[in-house]
Amino acid sequence: MTRKPTKAALPPATRASAKGPEPARSEEAPATNRATRAAERRAAIVEAAMEEFIARGFAATRLDDIARRAGVAKGTIYLHFKDKESMFEELVRIVIVPVVARLTTLPPPAGSVRDLIEAFASNFLNEVIGTRRGDLVRLIVAEGPRFPSVADFYYREVVSRGIAAMRALIELGIARGEIRQKDLARYPQILVAPAMIAVIWQSLFARHAPLDAQEMLRVHLDLIFGERSTT
Amino acid sequence: MTRKPTKAALPPATRASAKGPEPARSEEAPATNRATRAAERRAAIVEAAMEEFIARGFAATRLDDIARRAGVAKGTIYLHFKDKESMFEELVRIVIVPVVARLTTLPPPAGSVRDLIEAFASNFLNEVIGTRRGDLVRLIVAEGPRFPSVADFYYREVVSRGIAAMRALIELGIARGEIRQKDLARYPQILVAPAMIAVIWQSLFARHAPLDAQEMLRVHLDLIFGERSTT
Amino acid sequence: MTRKPTKAALPPATRASAKGPEPARSEEAPATNRATRAAERRAAIVEAAMEEFIARGFAATRLDDIARRAGVAKGTIYLHFKDKESMFEELVRIVIVPVVARLTTLPPPAGSVRDLIEAFASNFLNEVIGTRRGDLVRLIVAEGPRFPSVADFYYREVVSRGIAAMRALIELGIARGEIRQKDLARYPQILVAPAMIAVIWQSLFARHAPLDAQEMLRVHLDLIFGERSTT
Amino acid sequence: MTRKPTKAALPPATRASAKGPEPARSEEAPATNRATRAAERRAAIVEAAMEEFIARGFAATRLDDIARRAGVAKGTIYLHFKDKESMFEELVRIVIVPVVARLTTLPPPAGSVRDLIEAFASNFLNEVIGTRRGDLVRLIVAEGPRFPSVADFYYREVVSRGIAAMRALIELGIARGEIRQKDLARYPQILVAPAMIAVIWQSLFARHAPLDAQEMLRVHLDLIFGERSTT
DNA sequence: GATGAATGAGTCTTCATTCAT
């Protein structure tokens, strides 16, 4: 048996690690109207599916488990999603869209470029690295080749925008004299690389060698902007 | 069905599709004695399995496909591996060990630290980024959480050693005055991050936005060592 | 999946596909009082169910489709019928009873026996062969073995009566000297056989080889009554 | 529950009513080589599937039941047939082809046309009416509209040939003066109609009113050829 | 050793039926 051991290796999941505002499990709030109930259920399914897909990957995830975790019957899933595959694809969209929305709103044009980027980094540290959102990034890396539409979506919505935003910042930094190396603007990936590595590191190796992502990012920024006199 | 679309996206494999009477053995030498034959078969299985696992991930890979691609019968796989799961785990070891062996041999004590690292990078560019070996890295990222033993092994054999080696180089660079930022030695991950990002980028986004990995790595080294006067 | 191809072959029904806010009631009069409304709904369900059962057979018909076609909610069906099975059984009764009623009324004591039978045949041609009613016959042939009660009912109400009526006519024909072969009265089935074959032929083979049922029946009657001098 | 009652209505099938030369169940003959075993299994599956499809119709038949009846595991069916649907389609071909083969061989040009047709009829009586083969005809009538390919095949292989053969015989009969009514050659269906009705009658109404098919066919032939002086 | 037919547990998906609104 192949899948069983795989399951055994992953204890019934971390469960109650509700990410959204509320677990939206049933039995709790009676809720009032039907639409609300339906929305809650849908949210519960999304939440549960995310958890399971992250824990086991697409192919090894069982809809049965998602249903159980969401506290709904198996058939209910099919009231919200066409099938497992499109559930996965929609899921990524559902989870990513609000993140993108927030990010595109954020940038308050304050202080120096370094301050701006540090704000970004700090945000990233709190909201992505080591969180469910970080795991989602790893999930996309894992399943991307088998779900081109997911990779496409992620590139379009997140990567290309992120790269563009970083490039703009870098160019600003160069213009203001904060960044010396002009070529950096051609490869904004360099700016983000350590952050991405931190995300992956936390998923895979945190157990063996915990990584102080915050400090690493600071060192990286020092590399780009020069070390700060004031720490 | 879970795999159908995935299969559609991945045409029935690029290799052997022998279906007729002839087993289509591994194309190499005819070989004479039994031990050799067995070793060849095993090698063919390893090769085929790697290919399939990389293309579809662990759960979605069918032993049937591996067998067909390797030109052996399904049962034969079980003469070499206990089951699918341990096959996967052994596989990673089998493929990684020679790579590590080569890397630990490599370091030719030549010129400057930057030259050394550039040699490394160049090697990495040719042998990893955009190759099967690069895909293996993505595979480990993908399956790591479900195969702790694989993640462990990879950390122990590759990551920790790589980090240690990089740290040694960085310290050497600092000692020789080639690298100004002392803190870098605490986070050798920063040195490797762009290379890893390049690996992942090629798997996922090459189609949308091809990345000139070589040039990116050069820019990154300029950042660390300062821009070269000559170039 | 069992039904997919079947569905593909049968475009989502020719009728109502109302999905929007409006229930798309039965198109007839708006009706005022409740009893009337209920009766109308029931009629719509019966009509829709018949259509679907004929198109797909009992097992492959979905209550969902019936409801949609009838323009009612799925639950409404259960206000009128106990379950799918008894719905099917009642349906056949509901549809057949008025037909039988009409037939037993028909026989206008006109001219010769041949004229009488020709009147019958002509009626059958117009009202059964190639119509919904003809498909019902095929449906009963198809589902009879799985619905003994339906077969029983059909035998009792239609077949045995029809046979008896035909026998009476044949005997009359023999008595009057119109029919020479006396044994025919023992097998009135022979008289009806071509008509039944025509019904089935239209369902199955009309596409390959259209059949002029009217002319065939005429030839058949000529066989029994002798060819007419005038025609 | 819809399918359960349907099942209940049909007691676990008549089972041991093996039609072919031998039941080909397992456990009996040890068989020698693999190919033979496989062929036996395939035959058992075909036999079992026919039985079940006839008893319940396509949609209501469960592969589980077919497997159980054939004495094989569910998966084994898929070694021989792509899916339920193509199993059904192939089945009809598999069962019909040898029948057609035999029929096209049969006709020994002996005696009078009536004798020839009586030989046919007698054959039909023994080999079709009231047998598995007869049920198959009913099955095709039942499922034809949902399986155009089956109806097509049946028309091409059986119906059109049968009609052509009957027409030839009728024309011969007319030429020899055995058949008076010339128009009959235009509708050979009339010649076959009572036989078909007998087939259907036996499936549906035998319980209520057994039909002496042999005698009925004789009467029908008397109608066409004139009553025999000797009998 | 090598084979590949056979197995049957496991998974996705459907749909008749129920019931709170």
Added chain:
DNA sequence: TATGAATGAAGACTCATTCAT
């Protein structure tokens, strides 16, 4: 009465693993 969201039992199909040849 009418609704339709929710349920979960049932059924088609897959595939890792075994074992007789």
